[in-house]
Amino acid sequence: MTVDLPAPYLLLVALLVIGVLGLVLRWAFATDEKRDYGLLREVAKVPSRTAARFVEDRLRGAGIRATTVPSADGDGLRILVFPADEKTAIAALLDD
Secondary structure (H helix, E strand, C coil): CCCCCCHHHHHHHHHHHHHHHHHHHHHHCCCCCCCCCCCCEEEEEECCHHHHHHHHHHHHHCCCCCEEEECCCCCCEEEEECHHHHHHHHHHHHCC
């Protein structure tokens, strides 16, 4: 069974479908104010690039890979590690 609709109706249906898809995609890919870095966990927040390098070097010495990113508020930098390394990283940073 086929339904033959006039061209203006087909155009209207096509535009409606595209509009609904556009709204769904906009909702799905909307960004929050807080940046998401996937599985990475924050273990330190530092005020400067020099402090970030110091923390990264300390973590590297403990065998932990770290990533530095700007904080969401733009005030300082965040040091991120993988969840499996989180406890070890915190212990390495707190160890005197």
